[in-house]
Amino acid sequence: MKEDESVTLPDGRILGYAEYGDPNGKPVLFFHGWPSSRLQAAYLNDDAAKRGIRVLAPDRPGIGKSDPFPKRRFSDWPKDVAGFADALELPRFSVFGVSGGGPYTLATCSSLGERIERAAVVCGAPPLADESDRTHMHWAYRTLSGLKSVRRAALPALIPLSRWMIRRGSHRAPMSWMLKSVPKRDREAIHSGNGWDMVTRSYLVAVDNGPESMLTEGELYIEPWDFNPEDIQVPVRFWHGLADANLPCEVAKRLSQRVPKSEGCWMEGEGHYSLAVFHSTEVLDWLVSRQAEERHSSAP
Template sequence: MREDEFVNLPSGRNLGYAEYGDPQGRPVFFFHGWPSSRLQAAYLDKDAMERGIRILAPDRPGIGSSDPLPKRRFSDWPKDVADFADALEIPRFSIFGISGGGPYALATCSQLGDRIERAAVVCGAPPLSADADRTHMHWAYRTLSGMKSLRRAAVPALIPLSKWMIRRGPHRAPMSWMLRSIPARDREAIHSGGGWDTVTRSYLTAISNGSKNLLTDGELYIEPWGFDPEKITVPVRFWHGLADANLPCEVARKLAKRVPESEGCWVEGEGHYSLAVFHSTEVLDWLKG
């Protein structure tokens, strides 16, 4: 396990990354969610080690230990991924894109298909631009995505509040109240071994560069993606919980239909967090092939 690594990209920017699992294993690039960072992949360390998988988890530009890239879009990410792989002398790899990392996984597949063996999209974010159907989204996401002025005012104010809540812990108010509002299966996942620590460490790293970079990353989800999922030729498998209250399975199914010959694993009873925690071994087994 190495969590504070860097590569210097040809552009001159630094890309920070963490490494988990088997250092000599088959490479799998882990694309973190939002608001999260490279440390989100820590929960895969033991399972990846047992399967001979090397997890490489880069921070996106402006997040955690990676330098920002002004005016970036999803379609800029594959170039960073290719340069990252070149720096580590990795010709081919698979991708594990989780939640907000899902669109980044698909964007990379659309441009680097000849270098990618397989891609897993786990509880992935669907298109959320103005012309997309947002009616089934979690109310908080729907509100923030639709009101730019509220979003720009709320996020900077929420960051210090969130730090205070995390310091108090998951069993004390107001965090305990918030956790009661999510499905019981998701609470079980968050309270599982290392769950709370992984989530909070990853989040605190994500916000370490302030609200501007966090918003830059987050607002990409409500803009047009800038690539065509219909043109992807990489084997892609979607995993999504039927009880996901953050990003409902219905929209994941619609996205999967746009990716040629993709497969869908729609899991009964699992939510947004529980699917990622309790079915990660299935994902790793499939990625290993």
């Protein structure tokens, strides 16, 4: 486990990353959610190690240890991924994108398809530029996606408040009050050891650089995507909970229909956090299954 690594990209920017699992294993790039950071992938460490998987989790620009990239769009991320993979001498790899990492996963598949084995989008953010698609989002996300002036005025105050809430823990007010607004299955996931660390530890790193980095990242999700999911030729599997109260499953289903060679696993009774926490082993197994088959078929 290495959590404070970095590489220099071709344009001179620094990209921070963490590494988990088997250091000699099959490479899987983990794209974190929002608001989150490279440390979100830590919950995969033990399961990845058991499966011979090397998880590499880069911070996106302006997040954690990565230098900012002003006015970036989703389509800029694949260039950073290519530079990152080149620096680590990874000709091919798979991708695991969770929540807000979903669009970045698909953008990378659209541009770097020849280098990607498989891609998993787990409770991923679908296109949300149309306000009607935000109707069933969690109230906090829906509020922040409203007026730009409101979220830019509110976020500087919300960050120190959120730090204080996290220090008090999930079982104490006001965090315990907020958690009542998420489905029971999600509360079970958050109260688990992996779930609480996955959400809070990575979040605290994400907000270290202040509200501007969070806003730059977050506002991309409510803008039209600048790539075409229809161009993707990589095998993609979507995992999404039918009870997801953060990002609506119906919009994710419509997105999956636009991606060639994709398939969907729509999980009954699972929410947003529960899907990521309780079904990650299924995702890891699927990501390396074809590679395992190829190794087997090439054996003497």
